[in-house]
Amino acid sequence: MTEDTPISEIRHAPLAGVIGLPIAHSRSPKLHAHWLKRYAIDGYYIPMPVMPENLAEMLRALPRLGFVGINVTIPHKEAVLTLADVVTDRAALIGAANTLIFRPDGKIHADNTDGYGFIANLRQSAPEWVPDRGPAAIIGAGGAARAVVASLLDSGVGELRITNRTRVRSEQIRSEFGARVIVYDWAQAGNMLEGSATVVNATSLGMRGKQPLRIPLDALSPDALVTDLVYTPLITPFLAEAQARGCRIVDGLGMLLHQAAPGFERWFGQRPTVDDETRRIVLE
Template sequence: MTDDSHAKPPAQIPLAGVIGMPVAHSRSPQLHGYWLRQYGIRGHYVPLPVMPEHLAEVLRILPRAGFVGVNVTIPHKEAVLALADVVTDRAALIGAANTLIFRADGKIHADNTDGYGFIANLRQNAPDWQPDAGPAALIGAGGAARAVVASLLDSGVKELRITNRTRIRSEQIKAEFGARLVVYDWAQAGNMLDNATTVVNATSLGMQGKQALRIPLDALNPDALVTDLVYTPLMTPFLTDAQSRGCRIVDGLGMLLHQAVPGFERWFGTRPEVNDDTRRAVLE
């Protein structure tokens, strides 16, 4: 008999997933599963439904079970900041994290890649987009909107107009992000589109099962780039209306795809490409 007491243990198969409640609707397992197959990587990415009261305990246990990291979705994106050992500047600025890395030293590293995904989607699908060409107009003031604000300001937008059904949330974002933001009342949302060269819907209005986004687009500049963070349906009524007025449009699916790139690279060691095949794989 051979003495295998000094044999190397089998290499751990890296595990990752998405934590949320609910999480069954998430397309992230489809996306990461496609990339794992595409690049021939031995790894798994799974949905992890976790109640808020169990979040801290689950995050402590997952690394011991072979998890290298997770994506974070509603309702945990703010709560994980308090549970992380290291928080990136952009996650701290946005006040939420969507990507956790379980480091070899036992520390939890929290980042927010939503803003990266938002800008990468625009750059890929509207390569001649110029963020400093004119004012940007943002509808919504939730967590996703905060990521959009940070990324637009970082990209060089000189004036960012923002409106929300609850005005105080817009005011809070202005207080944190500064003088380049201009707050509009919800009743005046149509007016803020005047001369705007970038227009973003960061609300869930227009999503399947939600109310429509009812903002008059009469003042919309036909040269504007219009994008919607909603991707179910891909062509929201907001995008359809903007396109009929001559605007270039970018749907929200690309943001989901691009925001996943940095996490996948950190967890599995390969930087994945976002292309037409990726889109098809997620839409199947």
């Protein structure tokens, strides 16, 4: 490119980013910057705090500024569905989107890759895991839990047990996902673990700065695979206790890394690899 190059011929580096409120804590910019550098891609990934009242205007403006897509986090994951032109079946089923693609035709494409990231993390970290080996038990019934429920049922889990402090949210998931979902009262959460082959904490309980997850693990089988969506700390007290009982554990960081890969590929044209170096960079 020279000073005489017509503006129409200037190739702009693709832009992507993450929107939410707050956003300073997000590890996504570090992750995507690592992949951009690894694959020598001329592009940028930018964290952007966005107030809810500015969301629609922001989504209209970003493509004009050169953005090819964005990740979406709290509190915008549900609201973007109403603003998107195309919504994938899994995003509609989960009721939230975490990945937007700004298409060349001007339309906004909304997807949810959380469930993909969850399953990919299990398969990479515990290759011996078999979805239909026994019931799955899910603690929590929020947006993240809905993505986990959808992905586990799609993977072939025959029975999915779920509990939440507010039972009506669990009942809502059962009504939407069908008879394979069995609802337990919060007070009976410990009993839900008996015979469960896969156990998931899909709440924020146990996260650094949050209240601990107080569920008795006496009924937990040492043959169960136990995972936590929380990754700060990497080994939560819930995972530490499960490990002490002989369970195979999987931390939540891998889900964050794997859910980011499909968006990166769509925006920048390269499928990134999630490996030990990626984990190390993001944890630094």
